[in-house]
Amino acid sequence: MCWQHRFPMIKFERLYLEETESTNDIAKEKGKKGKDFLAVMARMQTKGRGRMGRSFSSRKDNGLYMSLLFPMPENTCVPVIAALAVREVIASYSRQKTVIKWPNDILIHTREGYRKICGILCEAFVRDGKSFAICGIGVNLKDDFPEELKEIATCLSAHTDKAISAEQLGEEICLAFSSYLEKEIRMDEYQKHLVNLNRRVSAVQAGQQIEGVCVGLNEKGELLVQAEEKEILVIHAGDVAVYDI
Numbered sequence: 001m002c003w004q005h006r007f008p009m010i011k012f013e014r015l016y017l018e019e020t021e022s023t024n025d026i027a028k029e030k031g032k033k034g035k036d037f038l039a040v041m042a043r044m045q046t047k048g049r050g051r052m053g054r055s056f057s058s059r060k061d062n063g064l065y066m067s068l069l070f071p072m073p074e075n076t077c078v079p080v081i082a083a084l085a086v087r088e089v090i091a092s093y094s095r096q097k098t099v100i101k102w103p104n105d106i107l108i109h110t111r112e113g114y115r116k117i118c119g120i121l122c123e124a125f126v127r128d129g130k131s132f133a134i135c136g137i138g139v140n141l142k143d144d145f146p147e148e149l150k151e152i153a154t155c156l157s158a159h160t161d162k163a164i165s166a167e168q169l170g171e172e173i174c175l176a177f178s179s180y181l182e183k184e185i186r187m188d189e190y191q192k193h194l195v196n197l198n199r200r201v202s203a204v205q206a207g208q209q210i211e212g213v214c215v216g217l218n219e220k221g222e223l224l225v226q227a228e229e230k231e232i233l234v235i236h237a238g239d240v241a242v243y244d245i
C-alpha cells in the first residue's frame with residue numbers, strides 16, 4: 001500500500017455489531033442523528049441489500065459487511081472513490097488481477113474468467129441541508145454462497161495465502177477510503193482498472209437496449225459506449241454486461 005495511506009486526516013468512528021438488517025440502514029440512522037464519519041461493521045446481515053433492489057447474501061462470518069458514512073465530497077464521484085479504495089485493498093491480498101466492473105463491482109481473475117468478489121452500494125441522504133454519502137461494502141471472504149451465486153461469485157480466501165480477518169480488512173478499507181477522500185479524484189486511475197474498457201458491453205437504459213464498445217468514462221463517472229452507428233451513448237446507471245471476461 002502506498003505511503004499516503006498511513007496518515008490520513010479523516011478518521012471514521014467504528015461501530016461493530018453482531019447482527020443487523022443492513023449496515024447501510026444503521027449508518028443512515030446514526031448519520032441522521034448527527035454522526036459525520038462512521039464505519040459500521042456487522043458479522044451478519046438479515047436484509048443485506050445490493051444495487052437495483054437486489055438482496056445481498058450476508059451469512060454469518062462469510063464476508064465483510066461494512067458501511068462508511070461521510071459528508072458528500074464536492075466535485076467527486078463517490079462510486080469512483082469507493083471502487084478505487086476497495087479494489088486497491090483487495091488487490092493487496094492476491095496476485096490475481098483485480099478489476100473494477102462499472103460502476104463499482106470488484107472482480108478477481110479465476111481459472112473460469114473474472115468472478116465477482118465484492119459489491120458496493122452507494123446511497124445518500126440529507127441532514128440539515130447537508131448531503132451525506134453511505135458506501136456499503138460487501139466482500140466475500142469465504143465460499144458459503146447460496147446455490148445461485150456459485151457460478152458467478154468467488155471469495156478472497158480462494159485467492160490469497162494471507163490470513164484474512166473481516167475486521168482487519170475493514171480497517172484497511174477505512175484507511176484507503178480516507179486517503180482517497182483527501183486526494184484529487186483520478187478518473188484515469190479508475191479507467192486503468194476498468195474491465196469494461198475496450199470491451200463489448202450491453203445495457204438497458206430507459207427501456208432502450210444499448211450495445212457497443214466501452215470507450216471510457218466522462219467526468220461525472222458515467223460510462224461512454226460507442227454504438228454501431230458511431231454515436232457515443234452515455235450510461236448513467238444500471239447494470240452493464242461485459243462480454244468475454
Ligand code: BTN
Pocket residue numbers: 021022023024045047048049050051052054056064065066067118119120121135136137138139
Ligand atoms: C451489489 O453487489 O449490488 C452491492 C452489494 C452491497 C452489499 C453491502 S454489505 C454492507 C452494506 N449493507 C447492505 O445492506 N449492503 C451493503
